[in-house]
Amino acid sequence: MNKKQKKTLYRIVGTGIIAAILMALKLEDPLNFILMMVPYLLIGYDIIIKASKGIKNLQPFDENFLMTVATLGAMILGEHIEGVAVMFFYQIGELFQSYAVGKSRRNISELMDIRPDYANVEVLNDEGVPTGELERVDPYDVEIGRVIVVKAGEKIPIDGIVIEGNSTLNTAALTGESLPRDVFSGYEVISGSVNINGLLKIRTTKEFGDSTASKILDMVENAGNKKSKSEKFISKFAKIYTPIVCILALLLAIAPPLFNLISQNPPLWGQWIYRALTFLVISCPCALVVSVPLGFFAGIGGASKAGVLVKGANYLETLSKVKTVVFDKTGTLTQGVFDVAGIHHGVLDTETLLEYTALVESYSNHPIAVSIAKAYHETSGKALDKTKLIDIKEVSGQGVIGKIKDESGILDFAAGNEKLMEALGIENVIHCRSVGTLVHLAINGEYGGHILISDMEKPESKDTIKLLKKIGIKDTIMLTGDIKAVGEKVGKDLGLDKVFSQLLPQDKVAKVEELLGAKKGNDAIAFVGDGINDAPVLTRADVGIAMGALGSDAAIEAADIVLMDDNPMNIVKAIKIANKAMRIIYENIYFAIGIKLLCLVLGAVGIANMWFAIFADVGVLVLAVLNAIRTLSVRKM
Ligand code: ADP
Ligand code: MG
Numbered sequence: 001m002n003k004k005q006k007k008t009l010y011r012i013v014g015t016g017i018i019a020a021i022l023m024a025l026k027l028e029d030p031l032n033f034i035l036m037m038v039p040y041l042l043i044g045y046d047i048i049i050k051a052s053k054g055i056k057n058l059q060p061f062d063e064n065f066l067m068t069v070a071t072l073g074a075m076i077l078g079e080h081i082e083g084v085a086v087m088f089f090y091q092i093g094e095l096f097q098s099y100a101v102g103k104s105r106r107n108i109s110e111l112m113d114i115r116p117d118y119a120n121v122e123v124l125n126d127e128g129v130p131t132g133e134l135e136r137v138d139p140y141d142v143e144i145g146r147v148i149v150v151k152a153g154e155k156i157p158i159d160g161i162v163i164e165g166n167s168t169l170n171t172a173a174l175t176g177e178s179l180p181r182d183v184f185s186g187y188e189v190i191s192g193s194v195n196i197n198g199l200l201k202i203r204t205t206k207e208f209g210d211s212t213a214s215k216i217l218d219m220v221e222n223a224g225n226k227k228s229k230s231e232k233f234i235s236k237f238a239k240i241y242t243p244i245v246c247i248l249a250l251l252l253a254i255a256p257p258l259f260n261l262i263s264q265n266p267p268l269w270g271q272w273i274y275r276a277l278t279f280l281v282i283s284c285p286c287a288l289v290v291s292v293p294l295g296f297f298a299g300i301g302g303a304s305k306a307g308v309l310v311k312g313a314n315y316l317e318t319l320s321k322v323k324t325v326v327f328d329k330t331g332t333l334t335q336g337v338f339d340v341a342g343i344h345h346g347v348l349d350t351e352t353l354l355e356y357t358a359l360v361e362s363y364s365n366h367p368i369a370v371s372i373a374k375a376y377h378e379t380s381g382k383a384l385d386k387t388k389l390i391d392i393k394e395v396s397g398q399g400v401i402g403k404i405k406d407e408s409g410i411l412d413f414a415a416g417n418e419k420l421m422e423a424l425g426i427e428n429v430i431h432c433r434s435v436g437t438l439v440h441l442a443i444n445g446e447y448g449g450h451i452l453i454s455d456m457e458k459p460e461s462k463d464t465i466k467l468l469k470k471i472g473i474k475d476t477i478m479l480t481g482d483i484k485a486v487g488e489k490v491g492k493d494l495g496l497d498k499v500f501s502q503l504l505p506q507d508k509v510a511k512v513e514e515l516l517g518a519k520k521g522n523d524a525i526a527f528v529g530d531g532i533n534d535a536p537v538l539t540r541a542d543v544g545i546a547m548g549a550l551g552s553d554a555a556i557e558a559a560d561i562v563l564m565d566d567n568p569m570n571i572v573k574a575i576k577i578a579n580k581a582m583r584i585i586y587e588n589i590y591f592a593i594g595i596k597l598l599c600l601v602l603g604a605v606g607i608a609n610m611w612f613a614i615f616a617d618v619g620v621l622v623l624a625v626l627n628a629i630r631t632l633s634v635r636k637m
Pocket of ligand 2: 328329330331530532533534
């Protein structure tokens with residue numbers, strides 16, 4: 001509990017004691033009234049001040065105004081205990097709610113317990129040589145390329161590469177995945193993971209602000225700023241609702257007594273004013289105003305606990321409306337780790353071809369490029385001599401073009417798909433009979449053979465598609481830049497509804513736009529990709545989901561939702577979480593409005609008195625808050 005909450009608690013207790021004593025004394029008015037004003041002001045002064053500020057700013061119609069008018073009215077009418085009690089229970093409700101919000105906020109930062117507090121950097125002497133000492137500094141002050149030491153039990157503060165030592169890392173706070181990962185020299189590590197056992201020396205590759213942990217924290221902290229449709233609806237609702245209620249209350253206080261006067265009956269002013277005041281107390285929409293944002297907040301928190309980062313409340317809402325999921329192939333449904341299955345029709349010897357291909361691919365981040373580099377290392381055991389590479393250009397969705405210095409002079413060398421060969425005007429392109437991704441090669445404007453590579457489907461992909469169908473996704477579609485044969489095969493293996501192949505990055509955008517144009521009503525379309533050659537699509541879809549945040553910056557930037565690891569099953573998890581959060585939020589909206597309407601009617605006809613109003617109000621608030629907090633515990637689904 002913070003200071004403010006403690007103060008409220010003291011006020012509540014103090015008011016309770018004083019009011020109880022006064023009730024026991026059973027004093028006569030006006031002494032009783034005067035003394036009762038003491039607990040009344042003690043418990044309600046802040047609300048009265050807020051209400052008068054609202055009046056001064058010409059925006060009087062809020063819950064403070066409702067409370068003040070209703071309770072002051074009750075005090076003057078002689079219902080002192082009621083007047084104090086309304087404020088008393090209202091404050092209890094507020095305290096409860098602020099405690100709950102604080103707790104879920106703390107929960108989120110606790111479960112996002114990835115904020116590093118310090119870094120141990122190697123101290124350098126004047127010549128820039130390590131002295132062997134360590135200095136504990138603010139991670140903000142560590143430059144790129146410095147060596148930091150992370151001891152067992154410490155968090156990795158900054159992204160980097162291990163240069164010495166080996167250990168096991170716990171990435172649970174980042175991925176929701178409790179399986180530890182083994183790391184050793186040469187391994188890329190990300191900030192926010194916890195070093196479990198060994199001592200690691202890490203050379204930083206990013207500044208603290210650009211490191212994974214900072215990025216993720218930024219994202220989670222800013223998530224609350226994006227208001228969802230439901231939240232906007234609530235604030236609009238409150239703006240219209242409050243004045244209407246005030247006018248109705250006024251009518252209730254004046255019209256029936258006037259009518260009685262006209263029909264020459266006793267006017268019963270006191271009774272009708274009391275009913276109007278009760279009506280005002282009941283009408284306070286606090287449960288609604290409080291529980292909806294809290295519901296979203298808790299939903300986002302619950303999701304991040306499960307390794308699903310949602311960048312805003314609006315995306316949680318959209319995700320729950322998704323009926324079509326569009327996937328990228330490489331790296332999303334397949335592992336994006338290719339094995340070289342063969343080198344065919346090569347015009348140079350196999351090893352040289354592989355070396356040159358690896359050279360021109362060496363600046364590409366595409367999974368194909370990475371895999372070819374790996375294959376070269378494994379077969380030759382040598383490192384690439386990058387000085388041989390003179391010029392390099394990547395054509396996204398097609399391949400790479402470069403110049404290589406060779407004993408015989410300078411070679412024009414290109415590696416990529418058929419589209420690239422076409423673009424370069426290469427004739428006699430040979431197709432392969434085996435199904436697999438082909439990297440065609442062109443040397444000095446002539447066809448130079450092809451490398452057949454094969455990717456593997458992720459083991460969870462098939463079940464993911466099956467489960468998506470089960471939770472109500474109507475259409476599953478795959479877009480790929482790869483050739484038709486490969487696309488169709490993956491589509492059939494996994495049970496996808498549709499496959500579109502040989503698409504350039506801009507074709508993927510066009511396809512998604514076509515789907516967006518054809519969709520019905522409220523349905524939404526999600527696109528899932530790894531951020532490589534598909535960042536524009538991630539932005540264009542109703543919700544863009546990036547897989548495996550542990551690596552691709554482009555994906556983190558472009559996506560609305562980031563899955564912390566590469567498992568496609570997390571898509572199912574994300575949609576389930578969104579569905580559950582939205583269900584709870586709507587439950588709260590209907591419940592709060594329903595009970596409110598019922599109480600208002602009962603209050604207007606005189607069945608519900610002020611006590612009933614108090615309990616209805618606090619009760620609904622407490623239940624709505626408890627219900628909202630349920631979204632925090634969506635972990636195992
Ligand atoms: P996907 O839709 O399967 O993720 P991309 O759009 O990333 O595929 O790439 C489409 C195709 O372009 C690949 O299948 C490959 O044939 C070719 N390609 C793209 N980048 C490269 C590269 N760096 N080297 C070779 N081929 C590439
Ligand atoms: Mg891709």
